[in-house]
Amino acid sequence: MDQLSIPIFPAFDAEVDKSTVGPRWDRPRKNTQMEIYTFRNCKQKQGQTLDEYLTELRKFAKHCEFTNTDKEILSQIIQSCRSNQLRRRALREPDKGLEDIIQLGRSLELSDSQAQAMERHVDQTVNKLHVRSSRQSSGASRGGKRYQSTRKPDKHCWKCGGVFPHKGDKPCPAHNQKCHKCQKMGHFKSVCRSKKDTKVRMKEKVQFMTQHEVTVMITVMESKL
Structure with missing residues (x-):
């Protein structure tokens, strides 16, 4: 029996050919619908700035094969941003594009941050005044009690x-x-x-006077009449 000839193939270098052909299990199929679902469920988180949220949306939109990526990102921001004020402004002005809404959102975030800083300062000032007033009232009350407790009966x-x-x-x-x-x-x-009347005082005084003194006093009194 003749020996069968076995063809000799070149060695397959998987590491080299991965970028071109490669085995099928090294090339997972992309699920576009799953990427879109992830994008639609991406909402702005607590403490996340609008720019950070925009970066996250661009990352997810990269694999969604949108025809107009900016339009989809704008729609997602309007629906899922945390700022109700930005959402209302965007709905009132539907002609504004993504860049316009982003600029508006940055301005709103800055004004909110400044307002919160001012409100915290006002609250701290009010609290300090309240504490100071309470201490003064408490001190006056304690001082009044000490004063009352040390007073002697009058x-x-x-x-x-x-x-x-x-x-x-x-x-x-x-x-x-x-x-x-x-x-x-x-x-x-x-x-x-x-209070004794004049007659009584006069009577008592006359008892201790001599007859001459009485006569003189009567003469003086009559001269004034």
């Missing part, structure tokens, strides 16, 4: 002049006592509030 009995109320609920010492000033009962002379 109430006095109008009948005897002693401290009121009397110790041990004892009756007033001036009870049933006669005042030597107004001759009334129930209080001492030292706290008497009555």
Whole structure:
């Protein structure tokens, strides 16, 4: 039997031929619909700037085979951006292109950032004033309590002049006592509030005068009439 001749093929270098032919399992098929689905579900994240979101959308749109990539990115930004103000402006002005909306979004982000910084400063100032006012009020209240606690009683009995109320609920010492000033009962002379009339004072004064002094005084009084 004749020996079969086996053809000799050149050695296959997979590393060299991967860029041209290569095995089929080294060339995965691209799923365009999956790429579009990923693009449509890409939403702007919390803390993500508009420029960062735009870069992410361009990355996903690269494999979606869109006819007009900028138009699709603009639509996605309008639908999925976090700024309601930017969304309203874009819907009110449908003739604006992607670059115009991006510029508008940057301006809105800058104004929001500045406004937040100002609001934080105002809030901090208000909080400091509130804390200072609370401390002052608390200090005044504590000081008032100390002052009140150290004050001595200043109430006095109008009948005897002693401290009121009397110790041990004892009756007033001036009870049933006669005042030597107004001759009334129930209080001492030292706290008497009555005022003697001119006739009484004159009568008391005359008792200690001589007859000559009385005559002179009467003469003087009559000369003034």
